[in-house]
Amino acid sequence: MKTRYKINEMTCSGCQAKVTDALQTFADKVTVSLHPTEAVIESDKKIPLEELQHALSQKGSYTIQEITENADGTETLSEIAHHAAHAHHNHNEPPKQLEHLAGKYYCPMLCEGDKVYDSNVGCPVCGMDLVRIGGNSSDNKEVHHLKKLFYQSLVVTIPVFIIAMFGMSHDSFIYKIIPYNIALWLQFIGATTVLYIGRNYLKRAWISFKTWHLNMFSLIGLGAVAAYLFSLFVLINPHAFHAAEHLPIYFESVAVIFTLMILGQWLEARAHQKTKSSVEHLLNLIPQKATVLVNGNATEIDVEHIQVNDEILVKPGEKIPVDGIVTSGQTSINEALLTGEPLPVLKKTNDEVLAGSINTNQSFQMKATRIGVTTTIAQIVEMVNKASLSRTPIQRLADKISGYFVPIVVAIALITFVYWGFLSTETSLLFGLQNAIAVLIIACPCALGLATPVSISMGIGKGAEYGILIKKAESLEALQKTNVVITDKTGTLTEGKPSLEEIIPLKDLSEEALIKITAQMNSGSEHPIAKAFTDKAKTMNIVFQSNKMVANIPGKGIQGMINGKKVFLGNEALLKQNNIGVSQTILHQVEEIQSSGKTVSYVAIDKDIVGLAVIHDALKPDVKATIDFLHSKNIEIIMLTGDHAHTAHAIAKQIGIDKVFAQQLPEGKLSMIESVQKEGKTITMVGDGINDAPALAKADIGIAMGSGSDLAQDFAKITLLNSSFSNVKKAIVLSTSVMKNIKQNLFFAFIYNIIGIAVAAGIFYYATGMLLSPMIAAFAMCLSSVSVITNALRIKQLKL
Template identity: 45%
Template sequence: MIHTYNVSGMSCDGCRTKVEKTLNAIDEVHAVVSLDPAIATITMENHVPTEKLQEALTAVGKYTIEMSHFTDSSAKIKKEPMEKSIGNEHHQHTGEEMPNSSTEYYCPMHCEGDKVYDKAGDCPVCGMHLEKVSESEKKPAEKPCCSSKKESDKKDVSSTAIAPGKYYCPMHCEEDKVYEKAGDCPVCGMDLVKAPELTVEKPLYTCPMHPEVIQDAPGSCPICGMDLVPMKPVDSEENKTYLDLLHKMKIALLFTVPIFIIAMSEMIPNNPLLQIMDMKIWNWVQFALSLPVVFYAAWMFFVRAWKSILTWNLNMFTLIGIGSGVAFLFSLFALFFPNVFPAEFKTESGTVHLYFEATTVILTLVLLGQLLEARAHSQTSGAIKELMKLAPTEATLVENGKETVISIHDIKKGNLLRVKPGEKIPVDGKISEGESTIDESMISGEPIPLDKKKDDAVIAGTINGNKSFVMVAEKIGSETLLSQIVQMVNDASRSRAPIQKLADKISKYFVPIVVAVSVITFFVWAKFGPEGDALIYGFINAVAVLIIACPCALGLATPMSVMVGVGKGAQSGVLIKNAEALENMNKVDVLITDKTGTITEGKPSVEKVFSTNNQEDDLLQSIASLNQYSEHPLAQAVVNFAKTKKLSLIEVKDFESVTGKGVTGTVENKNVALGNKKLMEEVKASVSEEIENKIIAEQKLGKTVSYISVEKTVIGYVTITDAIKATSVAAIKELMSQGIEVIMLTGDNKNTAKAVADELQLTSFIAGCLPEDKLKEIKRLQAEGKIVAMAGDGINDAPALAQADIGIAMGTGTDVAIESAKITLVKGDLQGIVKAKKLSHEVMKNINQNLFFAFFYNALGIPIAAGVLYPFFGILLSPMIAALAMSFSSVSVIANALRLRGLKL
């Protein structure tokens, strides 16, 4: 059994540790205590009275513990008339109100809400021991306040899931812990990310002339009579975060670049800057320019570093904060007190070498990384937003013969809704009156619109053709298929564990080691250094250790390779969203690919026209002329095919479209019909056994076949197919040769899927897949330890693209698929996956090389900076050499990263 208790009296993490340790010392108790909010979650095999817990805590401090039980003091506590087994007695509740002064008991699990009992015993639902309702628990409990926490109002551990509007750490350091306000993760220091809203907001309307008029439905202004217009949406929070970081990045660059130029000019023979001013003055200029960078643009990094030290959750920000902070403080001290330093540490001009450029460059690079992170998170939630856009905000309600425009939030099950030509279908339901052609490609991923008639189902977010119909609302709100897809995309994107950055892993060991070496250096020099200057030498060399370890090259190692690699990919039509995508792509061993629009062109086209009298062009001219009056996509495919053959269209009389069957008309005084077998039966056209066998053979290949009859005799047929892209075969063959298993998942029928799989020489395919089926298949493969890439182009692919370790979208597909994916192939060509795989491999190899360069100079420089060569050779690492080493490591990293520009994909 699990109980939750409020704990008061804790003011720091030490208090929390003491309370947790004391509770865990009690037999059969396992306690987890949090400081903010101050609660204890206790798991116990047998019920332990609260009094016993309180007794244990009183012995170690002024702590109080009580069962977490909240009731509304304005509400009356009632006991319903139910027979409950309490202890060994049967008690009949009367349902009468119990006075608050009497002794009452409740279930700590609140199995039946706030129901209370007038005797002690066990809960009849869960069997837990009933707790006594204290006088304090009959009032709204106040949340304990921890005086040492200034941001205590940010966290909300009562939530066990990432609810829309809440904030969470993208690294999931504390699993599903959420926060009420934006801020930094207390564990890793990353910016908290806001979980997107999963419901369409109810639109508000205002008058363009009188903005004070705001309504939740369209209409006219009560003041001037003008039509109300939708209010413009405000910028999203993710966009505000990105813009704020972008502003800080511009400030950092504006001041960092001049500092870098001034500092590096010292390495130029006959420094031209010295002809303008003395280096002492230039040092003051560097100091002035560094202030906006340190105390405005990048101040948040020092705050995060300080938090990481307080909590001992050492991370990249610890490394950045210590390195850049010490470099800045050292430079500040050297600027104000240059005479304190020995001559060995001064330049020819008598000034101490400063590290303002190291400070600002490091901070600017880290700020760039944060900017890219903010952009990535904004684009991730953008997939949800794109899906939300599919749902219309309004619908036309048909009631008592009148049509009224209402918000989709006001739709109730059973409402009759009018859907006009070109409109989006508001909710799931079925047609009750009329017929039309519905484009469901955004849901199904299949390009061919479907003919719909009375009693056929329609789906929210799909687009009506050129006819009007009335539908019955059957599923609304979160019940619609579109809402379920939105939820799947959200769940999949939140469940994916981010890659732990290599720099963070290294920093956990690197930071304490460097700090320890620095401290040891100080004490050794203070003890054995030159008499009179021992403390100065100790301080300078201790600082030198920290400066030489400052991760300037480390900050460049990954961003430089990623930026160059991403740029190279863009030139080749491969758009990569972030570094995580590059790393995952290099590890992929299974590729899941959709068929339509991914392997195939994604649009219907005529494969061939067959005629029994070998007059295919004449027959094509007749059916194209017939189809010129139809808006159906299959008809358009026939017309386009005729145009490619430069056939002219002729006049048609008595044209008629037969819903769900085909078209008929009179062409050159002959009755012509084009459609399925049901249409042939309707026009009473005869079909020879030879043609019937040919058509069946085509259908077994999964192709769409339309009969062509002239004067009630079928004399041919037209085969319409979704052609396989010319590059798909070679691309899949190349991927399989690299050891990647390729599996095709499609919503098409088995015949079509098998035909495509055979042509591609694929051994694995699954037909008839719904969006959730694709999602399940990816999860199954991931459970087997596979690294899965998913390539798709439709909305139906969005959940799978989000769940996959690496989602790959066709640039020719929907915005939602592109937003859900980590890699987008602009040309919609599977060869792009081959390029992405090669690019990923080369970039990751390049990053590993950069990390070697970054740490090689540190590993070599730290012992020298500590003074290990001084007893033997009298050599100390001067600041100039330290700066040169850092610069050389950075140059090595940049030069190595730029090699990627010559990569041939």
């Protein structure tokens, strides 16, 4: 037997290989694909889903769902296995097979795959702080640790600095308090202590040279160690420099360099922590306890013990513990945490409610449908954190520049040392060494390394606050390059809540009879248009029976059997497919209705058109203003819709859309995207339905409405939780602001380095006498990082 499965969290060829390896233990014939993320297993017997899930969990944070094909051509996904849903994932969760290595460390970027380290010496590839296996990414341990290190090094550095600054001459008051030789040895002890406090960063520098993955710690380590060893040599052999007015000892520079470097790391960690808090605080808002109904009796249990299909009682003022469906009662739910919409939303029987939302006024009962990491909140956190770790093209460019930057700086330092130490007639070996050390320190690429990721992280966090979920950092960069927005109509520009205004009989059947027939045809569907027909029948107290002999024809309508007769409900394409002719009289009547922006569906029995269904879907209130904004940015707007041309053009004229392509099937939308891309334009596609999924995947940036289909959201790079079209404008403003911020950061980083290296190397010495001591260079290096971080934090104050 052949069974299809959807594999969640499978994002690359490496994942594909791991999933294949896990599933091949169950059958000889296993096919795993990335597009779509599915697996097909051919086996003699049915394999329990729990066993498959267990095998996948050994390979990573993958979950599996069985795909069942329904009679009407639609597909249904099974629930994720219970034990998998209870697992708690962090955005930088290590591979499952490493869980027994609690206390070890791994790189959150997985630069070296599943490799683990004994201590947090930093990733040897990217230099990033490692993550402790079994640790909690959302706590402040790392921030507190760096804060502690900073204050420890500061306490030691201050007296060393004071002694060095006020002890530049032999008759200084310092030496009346502390003898000269003892003062020098105290500086040595202080610098050594600070190096010990920051020993992990020395290890990072050593590893970077050992592996030749050069990063900012390479220059810090090289410069500090050179200054320290040289000063130690002078301290042990003071007579070698007896002619010098002041012994060239730079212990205070070493202490200041490392103290400022630890300060920079602390500030960076705080910036990342603030970014995480924009989203991860949602998890803390989920209640710890929930009231579960067992045989009608209320029992309070821990939230992690809730199972799928459990009945839960939610009282007024309580937070909803898991995602679910209302089974009894109605109330207003505040979903602001998830959608950004401040007004409570009315929820009644069969409506979905989400974990973290607040029940505002009445008790209700619900059935749990998604628990643990499968809840909407958990998926949001996962998505945003993964996006913050992904790299944009501009960031990859900065990383590449950094790779060349370190050896170039080392070469400049060597040239500086050789010139001022051996070739210049005015200076000496001491002068050359001092300038070379200053070059190494001022050129530290900390700011260059921080310029992009800090801004990207802040931007993704800010987007999450407005209900704009960015899955890939690269989409945040690409969005501001958009020059064409292609949008669906129903559910995107319109409310997606169509109502059946009227049914116009064309034959002997009455309006009530036609409503009964169309309601019966739509009784098995939850599609918004289907509900428009069934809701109309219920409103008019028309009793209708369920009809399962109905097939959905994508992009055209539905057809089925009632009382032995073929019934068709859909557009002209459906009629043409079944060789049903439309008279000119009916066509004129339909066009007149469509000219007012309404949609018309034909009702046909066998070969006769017996009625017209007039459907109206109101425009979202923010659409016109958003279209005007896009035009102000010279962005062209194209509507692709499956609706009739007359309806589509009427709506387009109303809101100012540039081009309209109506009666489009999924393949037509995809072809349109491809044709516009061939013109060299950057396309943002906005949609919400299953039929939009191929176009969303093909577009440069796909934006899905949160109220739309799961498939559309899977293929989109950005999801708008509150489904407001105005958030397209906000997303573009956010993208533009973040990219502007990144360019400012890169400017700060490069200008500091270019000017600093030039001054430290002595290029302006003959003209101005200007030089940088190693200590001043360390201060300037730290200042560049602080400037970048401070500038990036401004995104937090951005109003979209």
